[in-house]
Amino acid sequence: MEQPPLALDINLTPEQRQSRTFIRGHILFAFGIVILLYLAWLLGKELMIIYVSALFAAVLMPIVIRITEFKFRGRHPSRPIAIVLLIVGVALLLGLFFMVGLPPVLRDLNQFSTELPSRIPGIVAKAKKLPIANRLGVDAIASRAESALATTASYLVTALPNWISHLFDILTALFLCIYFMLEGEHAYSFFLSLFPPAPRLRLDLTLRRAELKMSKWLIGQGLLMLILGVSSTIAFGLLHVRYFLLLGFLMGLFNLIPVAGGVFTITAAAGIAAVDSWPKMLGVIAFYVVYINIENAYLTPRIMSSSVDLSGLTVLIALLCGTALAGITGALVAVPTAALIAVLLDEYAVHKDNSLG
Template sequence: MIDTAGTQRSRVRSTILFAFAIALALYLAWLLRHVLLLLYVSALFAVVLKPLVCYISDLRVGRWKPFRNVAIFVLLLIVFGALAAFIFLAVPPVMDDLRDFAREMPTRLPQILDKLKRLPFAGHIDVQDLTDRIEGAATGSATSVLHSLKDWASGLFTVAMGFILTVYFSLEGDVAYRWALSFFPITHRTRLDGALRRAEVRMEKWLIGQGSLMLILGLASTVTYSLLHIRYAYALGFLTGLLNIVPVIGAAVCVGLALLVAAIDSWGRVLGVIIFYVIYINVENSFLTPRIMKSSVDLPGLSILVGLVVGSELAGVVGALVSVPTAVLVSVLLDEYLVVKEDEESAPLAVSKILPS
């Protein structure tokens, strides 16, 4: 005779133990959330950068492929070389101007404030009070920089670990991918694999589309800044194109930085920068983005903005940076498992018509 009471007690104990295991796993995930975020971002970058790695590995010199086994290291070398060249060429003139400005600030500040007073609603500025505030802010910022060296070191260590993990995911990503799929039942493995493969293709297309937009904006900004004779035109153009990888936020930072630099010399240059960005934003939103990004990621603008807000809230700049690829991944998984297709809705009706009543 089957002991139904014992079976019921065993099921209750199993349910309780399973609930405790889930709670413990969630607690550990919360404690390791920064590590898990770093792993996710590194894996996502490895997936997104895969087309560039494949392109470098396929470069030929005759029949010889010189970068076949070191493509990821060549890509990282190109990135670090570009950043080093940017720092070497752009930072020294900026630092020289900042030192000169700090020396001349007591004499130049009243002139700047005099220009500000000519603007509407700016006639009640207390020069001495504003000078004291700027000097206090400078002293406080210097002190805060000294106190935050530990945070800087921690941030640099996190960035370095992100690069290392990205390299390892690029080299051994297929092994890790098959290992992760092995946790799912065999009957569901093929479907999940197909969905993730489709997401990978759309992420790769996003990189191509985003790279095109970054290149267009970077070149247009550099030409515009040069024609307006704005300081650091090439450095600002490079940053403008680079920061455009972060939707909305990157463009806002670029506008603020360009306006700040242009305001040092004349308000006419500020007006020129504003006119350029107004024209470019309209061209990008009405012509470039629909033709480049729509065909790449196939996501509505609202979902991209929602992903940006959520990503930036959860992980700051890094979350905003990976918001669009993450939105693509979530969109593909939702479409595969939750969205009811029209053929799936009509299938039960077709079966009911075939079967006898």
């Protein structure tokens, strides 16, 4: 008698039962993956906030641990106290910047946006004196610059409410980061418990190494940005370049982007200096050439020697991908994420031949 299509498992051989169980397991697994991907798509914004908070908590934890190692009146501060001290220190630095450093930069930015439309005719007149002015199409470039300025100004006005609406997300990420630093060890231990003992130990050592590397990279990159910003501001001020505070701030900020950031900012600074005089432009270019040689020969090897060795191309690709995926937030976490991936690839994917060397 022919077996019905929907036969019970008790009527199946052990091999058939095992095969059916195997198929069911894979179907349920695929179904679960589809559900998880759908939830990730629905909760994309929230997952991004959680990831950013966890990443910054991991980057800041070595600093918190270093604070707990100091002695205050013979006692080591606990982790909550160390976190509070870190938050207070960051808040004081930000408050000092917003009260002392930011107002002059905003004043220069406002003056620049006000004066630039009236200066465009003078810039065009100087550009027309160049031998290749006809080939460059100076008049067309000037008209495009004027329309771009108008578009940028209108965008800044219309985008202001969107920036304000992101304030809640920033505060949420800040509080989540604090909670990750306080209680992240429990979530980290649970994550490691999902792996067998031997791979768990290897993964733990790898992630802790990545955490330390990312923290060192962040501190080192911050120091390089600060040094370039301060030295550029001083040099442009001595050269009497217009808007030198704004230009120095942009020089330090865009130092995060390798090559392209420096080219963009030095071109802007040289162009603004050239409006006044050619010697000022030459002075700006000379300063940047000297600084780049000092940074490559002295500053970078000493400050970034213990950080993750990311090439300029890797950093640039990470920034482009991060910006495309999540805008400014993606750009903010792009390089630390690339550093984390680099450490994981170095541990699990790179095949090292110890016989060579």
